[in-house]
Amino acid sequence: MDYKETIEFLYAQLPVFSRDGASAFKKDLGNTLALCAALGDPQTKFKSIHIAGTNGKGSCSHMLAAIFQEAGYKAGLYTSPHLYDFRERIRINGALCSEDFVVQFVQRIRPYLDRIQPSFFEITVVMAFCYFEQQKVDIAIIETGLGGRLDSTNVITPELSLITNIGYDHMQFLGNTLTEIAGEKAGIIKEGRPVVISEYLPETKPVFEQVAKNKHAPLFLAQNLWQMSVGVPTISTGNKQEPLLTICVRRKNNDSEITQIHPMALADIYQLDLNGSYQLKNIVGVLEAVHQLRSLGWNIEKEALRKGLKRVKELTGIAGRWDQVSTDPWIITDVGHNVDGIKMIRNQLSKMKYSKLHIITGFVKDKDVSASLKEMPKNAQYYFTQAPIPRALSAVELKALALKFELEGNDYPNMKEALAAARANYKNGDLILVCGSVFLVAEVKDSMRQLNIIA
Structure with a gap:
């Protein structure tokens, strides 16, 4: 099969959530683990960051990938769904995975399909893992598809987990209350691994605190740790490109520090090329994730952070965000x-x-x-x-x-x-x-x- 025939085979033969809905959602990790095992457990062969959340997880994933790329690392990125090309789901330093790899991977797993009966999403997740292993990435940013606890991506042990926020979506799978949904998203928190929460609500904070405590995972509530002053420009017509979002930020010494600081006195100024003022909710989580990753030994200088945020679209190809x-x-x-x-x-x-x-x-x-x-x-x-x-x-x-x-x-x-x-x-x-x-x-x-x- 050539590339086009391979993609048609995947869509035609396998349950696809975007097409089939609930019937394609698997409520356990058995298929993913079985397919990984058959292929030598590629998910254990590279370092990763795991990202979940109701909104913003795609933007945060792309921001972190751009930052790592500017820091000189070979950065893998797995996101879903794609907009135009299936291979958008699997990138390294912004480049789509090769068509040849997709064809070869599908040929490689065909002997296992009847026995394991994986879904389209389960296959794409394992495909990404194999690609990142083959290409020897330094780090892979892995975005969950749906939820967290039972999401097919939740077979990795990341350097750090990031949960952007909790809202009402996919309630038929994740629960009808914010507490229940938070519990599902918190399923990506791993034993002893730090977790950053971009934004929490009164109903969700206790969930994150309890799961983190049970997992002995250091918990960082980003909205408490960062002060921010923002200039969001007013756009008068559609005849000019939207300017970059300019953000002045300062990390507090602790989450109880209360300081009145004039915006011009803030320590760091960044520009973000992802338009939409809602990105402000996302960027605090990204900044805290970078802060914690530095403490884990990742060499991410301020200039790499600055350049990465300014060139997210160019470096990663993200689309559909304002x-x-x-x-x-x-x-x-x-x-x-x-x-x-x-x-x-x-x-x-x-x-x-x-x-x-x-x-x-x-x-x-x-x-x-x-x-x-x-x-x-x-x-x-x-x-x-x-x-x-x-x-x-x-x-x-x-x-x-x-x-x-x-x-x-x-x-x-x-x-x-x-x-x-x-x-x-x-x-x-x-x-x-x-x-x-x-x-x-x-x-x-x-x-x-x-x-x-x-x-």
């Missing part, structure tokens, strides 16, 4: 799709200036779509559509549901037609925002190409 993909018309994409994600988007919109807001959106049907729609801006023209996957909520159903929350617009069968309609209604100074399902955002660039919209 990305300006066109200036005429002005189009921004964001993969925010749950309640907290939509709240962050709404907050970002409040800092921007535009004449009229056009929102193209779509969701998968096994999410709490009503809860997300409730948080969507009402002062917008909506274009309800759907991604080309079986899990997608139909555009017609989405429109009917959205009307209950006073969101007005029309339904379109696919992204191309929705984008064409938004462009037809667009006037200079307007903003077109595409948000919701990752699989919907993945359709934007191809639709732009078909409609001759220049990036």
Whole structure:
């Protein structure tokens, strides 16, 4: 099989969560461990950092990968899902894994498929482990797919674990309360290994403290440890590239220190090329993770940290995080799709200036779509559509549901037609925002190409 045939084989033969939903979710690590064992336990052959959280884990993973790369390390990065190319899931220093490796790996594991019956995600996780072992990475940043405790990635023993935040998502698998969800995410905490929490809530803090205590794992609550002053620029039009987010930070001596410091007196100034003020919640966790990694012997100078944060997009290829993909018309994409994600988007919109807001959106049907729609801006023209996957909520159903929350617009069968309609209604100074399902955002660039919209 060539590369294209190999990818088609993986999608056709195996349970895929993005396509099949709950039936593809395995509630134990047995398959992953069995496949790893058959291949010589590659997960034990490289050092790693493990990242979980409801929102922000992808951004944090890419930030850390960029920082390690600027520090001179060979940095692997595993994330999911991909937007455009399957190989986006597995990178080393920003470069996609080779097509030949994907083909050879699938051929290598075919004798085990009938016996183990792994899912698509389980295979991609082990594929990443084998690639990182083969390429002898210095460190691999591993993002969980869903949850933590039972996630297929949770067979590694990392240098450090990072949990970004806890919110309502995937409740059918993780629990219906923030306490239950936190318990699942805290499952990535390992015996004696430090864990950083970017953001906690009154309901989730005791969970992290108890699990860390049980695991004898040093616990660091980043939001208590960093003071921050931020300049978030107001964007007047879509004719200019968004400026970098400038952040002044200072680490406290301890989490009880309270100090009033003028922003210009703060010790360090960084710029981040990931747009969206919600990144502020993520960066404190990244900064604390770097602080702890230095204490473990990793050589990460301030200049590497500064350069890495300033060039995350360039170094890692991350996409879909408040990305300006066109200036005429002005189009921004964001993969925010749950309640907290939509709240962050709404907050970002409040800092921007535009004449009229056009929102193209779509969701998968096994999410709490009503809860997300409730948080969507009402002062917008909506274009309800759907991604080309079986899990997608139909555009017609989405429109009917959205009307209950006073969101007005029309339904379109696919992204191309929705984008064409938004462009037809667009006037200079307007903003077109595409948000919701990752699989919907993945359709934007191809639709732009078909409609001759220049990036």
